[in-house]
Amino acid sequence: MNDLSFVRTEMLPERDPPPSTTGVIGWLRKNMFDGVWNTLLTIASIGLIVWVLGHILPWIWSPTWNAGSLDQCREIVGASGKASGACWGVIHERWPQMLYGFYPAELRLRPTLAFFLLFIALIPVLFNMISRRMNWFLLALVLFVATFFTASSALMIVVQIVLAAAVLYIGYTLVANSGSDRAEQIAAGARRLPNPLIFTALYVFLMPWLLWGGTIWTPVGAALGFVIGWLVFRLLAPVLGTLTAIILAFAAPVLWWLLLNGLFASAMHAILPFGLEPVESRQFGGLLLSVTIGVTAIAVSLPMGIVLALGRQSDLVIVKSLSVIFIEFIRGVPLITLLFVASVLLNIFLPPGTDFDIILRVIIMATVFASAYMAEVIRGGLAALPKGQYEAADALGLDYWKAQRLIIMPQALKISIPGIVSTFIGLFKDTTLVSIIGLLDPVGLSNSIRADTNWNGIVWELYGFIALLFFIFTFSMSRYSMYLERRLRTDHR
Amino acid sequence: MSAMEIEREVNRSQMQVSDKVAIEIKDMNKWYGSFHVLRDVNLTVYEGERIVIAGPSGSGKSTLIRCINRLEEHQSGQIVVDGTELSSDLKNVDKVRSEVGMVFQHFNLFPHLTILENCTLAPIWVRKIPRKEAEETAMHFLEKVKIPEQANKYPGQLSGGQQQRVAIARSLCMKPRIMLFDEPTSALDPEMIKEVLDTMIELAEEGMTMLVVTHEMGFAQQVANRVIFMDAGQIVEQNEPTEFFNNPQSERTKLFLSQIL
Numbered sequence A: 001m002n003d004l005s006f007v008r009t010e011m012l013p014e015r016d017p018p019p020s021t022t023g024v025i026g027w028l029r030k031n032m033f034d035g036v037w038n039t040l041l042t043i044a045s046i047g048l049i050v051w052v053l054g055h056i057l058p059w060i061w062s063p064t065w066n067a068g069s070l071d072q073c074r075e076i077v078g079a080s081g082k083a084s085g086a087c088w089g090v091i092h093e094r095w096p097q098m099l100y101g102f103y104p105a106e107l108r109l110r111p112t113l114a115f116f117l118l119f120i121a122l123i124p125v126l127f128n129m130i131s132r133r134m135n136w137f138l139l140a141l142v143l144f145v146a147t148f149f150t151a152s153s154a155l156m157i158v159v160q161i162v163l164a165a166a167v168l169y170i171g172y173t174l175v176a177n178s179g180s181d182r183a184e185q186i187a188a189g190a191r192r193l194p195n196p197l198i199f200t201a202l203y204v205f206l207m208p209w210l211l212w213g214g215t216i217w218t219p220v221g222a223a224l225g226f227v228i229g230w231l232v233f234r235l236l237a238p239v240l241g242t243l244t245a246i247i248l249a250f251a252a253p254v255l256w257w258l259l260l261n262g263l264f265a266s267a268m269h270a271i272l273p274f275g276l277e278p279v280e281s282r283q284f285g286g287l288l289l290s291v292t293i294g295v296t297a298i299a300v301s302l303p304m305g306i307v308l309a310l311g312r313q314s315d316l317v318i319v320k321s322l323s324v325i326f327i328e329f330i331r332g333v334p335l336i337t338l339l340f341v342a343s344v345l346l347n348i349f350l351p352p353g354t355d356f357d358i359i360l361r362v363i364i365m366a367t368v369f370a371s372a373y374m375a376e377v378i379r380g381g382l383a384a385l386p387k388g389q390y391e392a393a394d395a396l397g398l399d400y401w402k403a404q405r406l407i408i409m410p411q412a413l414k415i416s417i418p419g420i421v422s423t424f425i426g427l428f429k430d431t432t433l434v435s436i437i438g439l440l441d442p443v444g445l446s447n448s449i450r451a452d453t454n455w456n457g458i459v460w461e462l463y464g465f466i467a468l469l470f471f472i473f474t475f476s477m478s479r480y481s482m483y484l485e486r487r488l489r490t491d492h493r
Numbered sequence B: 001m002s003a004m005e006i007e008r009e010v011n012r013s014q015m016q017v018s019d020k021v022a023i024e025i026k027d028m029n030k031w032y033g034s035f036h037v038l039r040d041v042n043l044t045v046y047e048g049e050r051i052v053i054a055g056p057s058g059s060g061k062s063t064l065i066r067c068i069n070r071l072e073e074h075q076s077g078q079i080v081v082d083g084t085e086l087s088s089d090l091k092n093v094d095k096v097r098s099e100v101g102m103v104f105q106h107f108n109l110f111p112h113l114t115i116l117e118n119c120t121l122a123p124i125w126v127r128k129i130p131r132k133e134a135e136e137t138a139m140h141f142l143e144k145v146k147i148p149e150q151a152n153k154y155p156g157q158l159s160g161g162q163q164q165r166v167a168i169a170r171s172l173c174m175k176p177r178i179m180l181f182d183e184p185t186s187a188l189d190p191e192m193i194k195e196v197l198d199t200m201i202e203l204a205e206e207g208m209t210m211l212v213v214t215h216e217m218g219f220a221q222q223v224a225n226r227v228i229f230m231d232a233g234q235i236v237e238q239n240e241p242t243e244f245f246n247n248p249q250s251e252r253t254k255l256f257l258s259q260i261l
């Protein structure tokens, strides 16, 4: 008879896994040399990579940085005895142009500052682990550094001293408080710095002013338009109902911007003149142009896409059909046609003499185009939400807007992150299409650079450089979206 | 008995039915397209009543209680909840919804918010209660459903039974006068059914007006003061539980009881 009973008298200690399954060797074995077939594939792939790099790297490694023309490049490469080599002289000579286009050289601090401030303005929107102090510290620091690149004057020195004091003070509190728990200090009544989103809101008006210059009163008036819209909504919503009030709250500021803002700005400028030297749109170019168009269109297309997606799901027949027509029409048309409409046709339809900025026209078209795609991406997210979420929100007494804002949109947007970011990336790359209507984005500039007799015949170096510039932006966006997805994951943590 | 007996003694001292009307449904009809789901439903619910609604699948139980907080619209007849008539007037609908809590079969917690945020969201945004006070209330009810320690977790990290208790707490945070339950235990394992039923019994013991769609006949026998049997969109029979189970009148009811008991 077998004895089936067993009682463990001694618990086994934890042991390390066998060495061949962990560490570098384990990883290699599992991922690269797992069986004959995989080993062959691995070796073949390595061979291919080595072969490709073996051809490309010597081409890239070419000491032509200081060459002044393609002929000089050829001499240098020929002297080194290589068959071919890159001609980096063109990048050396033209990179400022690739970045700024024909933006006046002495004013290039302005777009550079706008670019760095963009990141500061984005921090509170994109990340939640950076403290308010850090945010204000970075802002003061960037502004402080920027002052060193301006012509010195008595006013500038005062500004510099103020900024230096701010940097030192906030920096000191940052270091001094880094050990203790900020939440506790605030609970104990410590002073909080203002929300950095304030700067983000200001940046919306600051950016165009820095880029285009002109009187300060134009952006002030533009901001006033939003205040007007808000007031209209506040005053009319109780009287006319939410929907009517929203429509009027959109219409009123648009009228203000189109008809009255110009008058307001020039009147105020006559009283209190303050401004930056104006720069015209046709002087914009290079990466500056791509980023200006891309960032603005990205920032506007997301809210517009949300509105369109909600409109498409609406029970109101008119809202619904307008949204559907808009989305389907815009999606059905190539971006190029929209850009041609922006550059050529609008001029025919607008009253003669209207000065409707070409960059603004392009931004509007790019935004409209992206928002149609965005709407469909977000609609996908909305469709993925179980009906129970709407019902639970209804059952708790949340009205439509609150339910959308607090329950539906946060979840739908989270689901749609990959699609949203793909649309962003696509939009950013599509900004190169403006070269076709004669704007000098990096691609447009590369054509005109090659028209220069010195650089006639250069192809790879320029396109490689452009590709690198774009890759930095798009790759960051894609990494950010992965970070965001991880951060927002709330299941099974 | 379908799933389980309720072991503990139910304390009936508070469970008194007043003669004030909580819900009045008169000649109510509802269609889905041309499909007549609810036919001439008449029902008066008094404050403090615990009503269990039973019936075969597709008989319209869910539809009926979803009409009471207008998750579904009725097409004819009248529904008056706590003195407010449900009509297309959105103000009335919002008023009724903030007085009536609902617990769903699939919990429907908000997965992107913590348990505490789930419980404070509606009090803060609908009732305009200060955050701090709302959080205190929420913790009070979470303690009541015995999961205060989970307050900062996300719904996805909780078991089904815990999630359903959070859903009950979330409704209670709005301090509703009436609670609707649509098969609150149907998606749960037997062990978890018990913890949810316990919570519901406690609620009944405190005198809450409750309408419960359930297949838990043990709960009906011990807690309900009235059982309603529905079939084909109509109320076929209603009675107090002992009579209902021991002495059913209609053939449909007898058949139904013989299948589930």
Ligand SMILES: Nc1ncnc2c1ncn2[C@@H]1O[C@H](COP(=O)(O)OP(=O)(O)OP(=O)(O)O)[C@@H](O)[C@H]1O
Pocket (backbone or CB within 6 Å): B032, B035, B037, B055, B056, B057, B058, B059, B060, B061, B062, B063, B064
């Ligand atoms: N949105 C809808 N559109 C059309 N028909 C529906 C809809 N919802 C439910 N029905 C139908 O109405 C009838 C009643 O549905 P209801 O959900 O109220 O039944 P129930 O009694 O709750 O059933 P169960 O016990 O299965 O939950 C069913 O025949 C169902 O198919």
Ligand SMILES: [Mg+2]
Pocket (backbone or CB within 6 Å): B061, B062, B063, B182, B183
């Ligand atoms: Mg049902």
